[in-house]
Amino acid sequence: MTILQILWFVVIAVLFAGFLFFEGFDFGAGMATRLLANNDSERQTILRSIAPHWDGNEVWLITAGGAMFASFPLWYASLFSGYYILLFLTLIALIFRGVSFEFTAHAQNAFQRSLWLWTNFIGSVSAPFLLGMLLTSMMQGVPMDAQGNVWAGFFVVVNWLSVVGGLAVAYLSLIHGLHFISLKTKNSLHNRAINMADKLYWLVYPVLVIFALLAIFQTDFFTKHLMTSLFIVILLVLATLLGHLAIHYGHNAYAFSASGLSLILVIAFIFNGIFPRVMVSNNGKHDLLISTASASSLTLEIMTGVLAVLLPIVLIYSAWSYWIQRKKFVDIK
Amino acid sequence: MITLAMNVISLSRFQFAMTTLFHFLYVPLSIGFGLMVAIMETIYVKTKNPVYLKMTKFWSKIFLLSFAVGVVTGIIQEFQFGMNWSNYSRFMGDIFGAPLAIEALLAFFLESTMLGVWMFTWDRFKPAVHAIFMWLTWLGSALSALWILAANSFMQHPTGFMINTKTGHVKLTDFWSVISNEQLWYQFPHVIFGAFTTAAMVVAGMSAFGLIWKQNHEFHLKSLRLGLIVGLIFAVATIAAGDLQTRYIIKDQPMKFAATEGIYKNTTSPASWQAVALIDTKNEKVDQSIEVPYLLSLLSYHKLSGSVTGMTKVNKELHAKYDKKFGKNMNYYVPVKTLFWSFRIMAGGGSLIALVCVLGLFFSRKKKNTLLEKKWLLWVLALTTFLPFIVNSCGWLITELGRYPWVVYGLQTIADAVSPTSTVGGLLFTNIVYFLLFAALGAFMFYYARKTLKDGPDHLEKTEIYDDDSAVDPLDQEVFNK
Numbered sequence: 001m002t003i004l005q006i007l008w009f010v011v012i013a014v015l016f017a018g019f020l021f022f023e024g025f026d027f028g029a030g031m032a033t034r035l036l037a038n039n040d041s042e043r044q045t046i047l048r049s050i051a052p053h054w055d056g057n058e059v060w061l062i063t064a065g066g067a068m069f070a071s072f073p074l075w076y077a078s079l080f081s082g083y084y085i086l087l088f089l090t091l092i093a094l095i096f097r098g099v100s101f102e103f104t105a106h107a108q109n110a111f112q113r114s115l116w117l118w119t120n121f122i123g124s125v126s127a128p129f130l131l132g133m134l135l136t137s138m139m140q141g142v143p144m145d146a147q148g149n150v151w152a153g154f155f156v157v158v159n160w161l162s163v164v165g166g167l168a169v170a171y172l173s174l175i176h177g178l179h180f181i182s183l184k185t186k187n188s189l190h191n192r193a194i195n196m197a198d199k200l201y202w203l204v205y206p207v208l209v210i211f212a213l214l215a216i217f218q219t220d221f222f223t224k225h226l227m228t229s230l231f232i233v234i235l236l237v238l239a240t241l242l243g244h245l246a247i248h249y250g251h252n253a254y255a256f257s258a259s260g261l262s263l264i265l266v267i268a269f270i271f272n273g274i275f276p277r278v279m280v281s282n283n284g285k286h287d288l289l290i291s292t293a294s295a296s297s298l299t300l301e302i303m304t305g306v307l308a309v310l311l312p313i314v315l316i317y318s319a320w321s322y323w324i325q326r327k328k329f330v331d332i333k
Numbered sequence: 334m335i336t337l338a339m340n341v342i343s344l345s346r347f348q349f350a351m352t353t354l355f356h357f358l359y360v361p362l363s364i365g366f367g368l369m370v371a372i373m374e375t376i377y378v379k380t381k382n383p384v385y386l387k388m389t390k391f392w393s394k395i396f397l398l399s400f401a402v403g404v405v406t407g408i409i410q411e412f413q414f415g416m417n418w419s420n421y422s423r424f425m426g427d428i429f430g431a432p433l434a435i436e437a438l439l440a441f442f443l444e445s446t447m448l449g450v451w452m453f454t455w456d457r458f459k460p461a462v463h464a465i466f467m468w469l470t471w472l473g474s475a476l477s478a479l480w481i482l483a484a485n486s487f488m489q490h491p492t493g494f495m496i497n498t499k500t501g502h503v504k505l506t507d508f509w510s511v512i513s514n515e516q517l518w519y520q521f522p523h524v525i526f527g528a529f530t531t532a533a534m535v536v537a538g539m540s541a542f543g544l545i546w547k548q549n550h551e552f553h554l555k556s557l558r559l560g561l562i563v564g565l566i567f568a569v570a571t572i573a574a575g576d577l578q579t580r581y582i583i584k585d586q587p588m589k590f591a592a593t594e595g596i597y598k599n600t601t602s603p604a605s606w607q608a609v610a611l612i613d614t615k616n617e618k619v620d621q622s623i624e625v626p627y628l629l630s631l632l633s634y635h636k637l638s639g640s641v642t643g644m645t646k647v648n649k650e651l652h653a654k655y656d657k658k659f660g661k662n663m664n665y666y667v668p669v670k671t672l673f674w675s676f677r678i679m680a681g682g683g684s685l686i687a688l689v690c691v692l693g694l695f696f697s698r699k700k701k702n703t704l705l706e707k708k709w710l711l712w713v714l715a716l717t718t719f720l721p722f723i724v725n726s727c728g729w730l731i732t733e734l735g736r737y738p739w740v741v742y743g744l745q746t747i748a749d750a751v752s753p754t755s756t757v758g759g760l761l762f763t764n765i766v767y768f769l770l771f772a773a774l775g776a777f778m779f780y781y782a783r784k785t786l787k788d789g790p791d792h793l794e795k796t797e798i799y800d801d802d803s804a805v806d807p808l809d810q811e812v813f814n815k
Contacts, residue, residue: 051449062411069415077419106394314438
């Protein structure tokens with residue numbers, strides 16, 4: 001393993017974490033259009049708060065995919081072909097969700113409008129759930145052959161660990177989204193978002209605990225990386241607790257940071273656990289390793305240069321775009 | 334026949350072709366529309382004429398629709414390499430992934446962030462500053478075209494690599510040579526100018542519909558003329574770039590070129606051009622054709638002499654070159670008829686667009702505008718809305734089918750590129766779902782674009798009710814009209 005290979009393993013983790021941090025809250029806001037909003041105008045207010053940003057947020061996923069292709073082509077090939085149907089369903093969810101923003105604005109009657117609002121909701125629920133399933137099901141070792149082909153049958157994809165993992169990501173996204181709404185709105189929606197998140201936390205703890213327990217029994221994370229895995233799990237629980245306390249005592253910005261951190265820690269837990277592998281095989285023989293799955297050192301060097309120049313620029317103008325649109329929204333009376 | 338076609342390779346190919354062609358209806362449209370809207374807003378900044386502000390807002394509705402559908406289908410495209418073509422990804426990853434990642438980092442972030450800023454900050458910036466955001470959006474989309482074509486160009490003409498003897502995979506040796514690939518610099522101008530033409534003609538064509546429906550006269554006439562001017566400039570530029578590209582293809586991929594002209598035997602010098610031909614692919618000959626003397630030499634070499642190598646000879650050469658590596662049983666003939674007719678539709682359609690632009694501009698000139706009396710011309714202009722899409726699709730058919738049987742020219746065949754884990758059942762299912770999805774997205778996009786045009790530009794003002802952004806329908810165009 002070279003330093004560049006480890007760096008790119010971390011970069012892929014950071015990109016997935018960035019995706020969950022950013023797109024997580026707009027998934028959550030999409031879920032809130034049905035779970036929190038009481039009427040059409042509240043739905044509009046929620047959608048308005050994420051409308052300028054969701055597209056840029058989704059680019060994190062596109063970048064993660066592209067960067068994985070560039071830095072670990074063998075990982076990209078095995079993961080994407082092996083999890084074919086799950087990725088396919090995720091794509092369908094993202095497509096429906098993506099067009100719904102624009103199509104809602106063009107809807108000609110109440111029926112079409114509600115069609116696209118529901119589309120947005122269903123996409124916002126299923127995308128984080130399916131992605132959570134994908135990320136967590138590959139923790140436990142998948143059937144792979146010597147060429148790195150993954151033969152992921154139904155029960156490899158759908159099992160207790162992956163379902164609970166999917167739920168965890170979806171719940172955390174919802175809470176993250178509610179925190180975002182509490183920051184972007186005033187009055188009724190603002191208050192109800194805080195209340196709802198405060199109560200929902202009680203549901204998140206058991207999901208996280210079951211997830212950690214399943215991870216102990218279904219994966220080798222705690223045998224291979226006992227200390228770091230434990231450390232991250234404790235951080236995850238602490239971050240969630242912190243978010244809960246913060247929202248309970250009205251520190252909305254802290255709560256938002258804490259829920260974002262929880263999502264980042266889920267990714268950290270997975271990437272820490274699979275290290276130094278990128279894909280874990282169920283027989284232990286055909287693991288894809290960081291050292292063998294990566295692109296050539298020249299490609300990694302070039303990509304490192306590109307990343308070092310472009311990522312700071314991207315972060316600066318993304319931050320700027322949030323800053324200039326920081327105004328809070330009040331619902332239509 | 335049907336059972337024969339139902340294998341993993343053909344279903345994967347069908348899926349890729351379907352996704353690419355559908356995606357590529359919206360990509361040129363949104364790249365071009367970014368330019369059109371940026372030009373409109375810039376003219377508004379310069380002239381302060383409110384009709385240009387109205388134009389900016391009205392046409393950006395169509396732009397946003399095309400952008401939405403283009404974005405979501407683009408994600409499929411990126412994931413498909415890994416999902417359906419995993420052996421290709423393993424083989425090519427060292428080179429193909431980098432442009433994709435750079436595209437995301439350099440172009441997509443810029444494009445989508447700036448568009449988000451542009452849409453919702455009408456009241457926050459001076460018009461001149463606000464226009465910059467659209468230019469940046471457009472720049473992002475143009476840059477993404479550059480990088481995706483860099484990746485495609487490697488597949489057409491691999492450079493800057495070696496084969497890793499241990500893994501058998503492509504290994505990057507010279508990144509500069511991947512970017513300075515000749516194929517790219519012949520392909521990029523042709524594609525990007527074609528994209529500008531596409532949106533310009535959609536603006537012009539839809540304005541013609543507006544004029545036929547007797548909507549806001551000044552608005553549509555100004556839009557029409559702007560569309561025609563931009564359309565003419567870039568239609569000519571596209572043809573010129575295509576001409577350069579063709580002359581490069583003659584050298585670089587002679588099979589592709591010979592197929593677009595339906596030439597089996599080497600031509601005489603000077604060579605005559607077959608305008609139409611009945612091609613017998615089984616017996617490898619042309620049954621009947623209508624020919625124009627000298628024209629093929631003129632088109633190929635820009636002079637009145639010179640023969641063109643036919644497919645039979647190219648086939649022999651390819652066998653001599655690649656038999657050791659790929660075996661004697663390879664079939665190097667590309668789908669001749671499809672290429673032959675695609676080329677004619679592309680080149681003919683492109684020329685027709687330029688001609689329509691000239692006619693439209695001539696009859697709508699300021700001194701003597703008789704366009705409205707010429708109902709036939711208005712209808713021709715209106716119908717031209719659809720032509721660029723057919724032309725663009727044919728262009729891609731030539732480019733992509735023309736490198737058959739390889740996915741990476743001379744290095745990897747299509748059969749070797751496919752995912753070993755794919756199944757007929759899975760592919761059948763996803764093909765059907767994608768097909769229904771694309772049909773639905775296309776239908777809604779068309780329906781909403783048509784509806785927007787039917788409502789007309791004056792509809793904008795009627796719905797302009799808002800008091801600050803505290804109390805507005807978030808996604809309604811009302812906010813946006815601010």
